[in-house]
Amino acid sequence: MIGPKVYETVADMRQAVDAARAAGERVALVPTMGALHEGHLSLVRAAREHAGHVIVSIFVNPTQFAPTEDFDAYPRDSEADLKLLAGLGVEGVFMPPATEIYPPGFATVVSVGGPAEGLESATRPHFFGGVATVVTKLLLAALPDVAIFGEKDYQQLCVIRRFVRDLDIPVEILGGPTVREEDGLAMSSRNRYLGTEARRTAALVPQVLNEAIERIDAGEEASTVLAEGTARLTQGGFAVDYLELRDAETLAPVDAQSARARVLVAAKLGQTRLIDNMSLARPANGWR
Template identity: 55%
Template sequence: MSNGPELALPAVYNLADLRAQVRQWRADGLRIGFVPTMGALHDGHLALVKQALDTADRVIVSIFVNPTQFAPGEDFESYPRTLESDAQKLAEIGAHLVYSPDAGEMYPEGYVTTVTLTGPTHGLESISRPHFFNGVATVVCKLLNQVQPDLAVFGEKDYQQLMVIRRMVRDLNLPVEIAGGETVREPDGLALSSRNVYLNANERERAARLNVILHDFAEALSRGDNVADAQHQAQLKAQTAFDGVDYVVARDAENLEALPAGPIERDARVLAAVRVGKTRLIDNRAAPKT
């Protein structure tokens, strides 16, 4: 069951071997959980795996740096690739299988099919990264079809992505439960991200401001402040704190639609994407109606 490096837990590198293992587990009546990742695993990823382990008999973790969700000039080539240490971390918490295909396995010669959504893909990440969600939806759809899990867990840190995947699964009638995992943070509140390794010491200190700004923004909405006023204040704080601001906005928590003026009338989500030095950070916070 190996066409790659020796790892700390069982691994498969092609679809045939993956399906053979899944078929065996299915024959044994086991419930299968799945966590898709691009590797460079941190405690946030591991929390998603632990969540899957809570309700599944076997958990598969995919590690695949997906080229179709990177635009020219983004960090595809430099994105951290740490398969051996990732597998060690997964073995230590009890994951059962790593699935690590290469690009040729995922997108063989002549591949032409993509998955395209509207709805929750509009705005936010799509403004500066218009390619992104087609790449994400396509690779996630392929992975779900390849693994055929009962449950798949995605992090709430990438909240728009979670909403896109839930819509895709619903619209395409894919037989899988999609669960969201809470964002894991550093002690100073910075959301864990594989890209945090790009930050130098000064940038790392400044990056922690993002959580504070979003926390205050969410609290303002929950206590009944006007959406437009609270959003404007949060945007001003972000423009002062960071080297670039793609967005700092409030959206409907269920469908990511823009909110009307005035106090929120249902649960909201505040979301941001900013740049600290050359590193782009995203984060979000729940703003429940109280």
């Protein structure tokens, strides 16, 4: 099996993008932090539907981790990642060293507001500045026609869409649906941290989300439903950061059923922090 070409520098990736465009191909970028799973691979397949040349970036971004978070322990397996991407026929993989993204003397950050305010920012105030800066760099480095991000990280997707519009970055941003395990748990690289018992307990997160949406759809008071969902997660052993109903585009708080609403959750089980979200609109597969 012939694997994708690996680029460690922006210059090499740009050269590949220029060649693809000269051949008349559209270019798609799928930014990741590696430790790839089926959720990531679904984004790569979606990218293929929009472009003839697909590049996946693999970079564990240090600026979105606080000193107390799991940067050093974050799962990394580049050999396995490259095998998976080769199986999907990916043309290129951008795997830069940290000094390529943040060279000596680097002194610029992208500051974001709007959908970045609240939720994740309440407990991780550093997070979206780090995400916005690295994604801006990736988009400007490759200038793809389209970039694909997962809806599991829904607030992140909203933030990226906002700053791409605000900064006039000429890239179409698309979201890929959350891919779930059989019990509904959203696929995540951090699920590897969960032991057997914790993995069973983790399924409570999508259960609470799904039940909360069913009750809100049925006309129950959202604040009561969410308070009871929070209590249920807490009783299950989670430390809950938030369980909230928000506007699907702006992420402003809403207090009633809306076609534009989503319920978002972040909760820690032991040392593993799980995030998820579901829409009030139910798709055919039953999970939102």
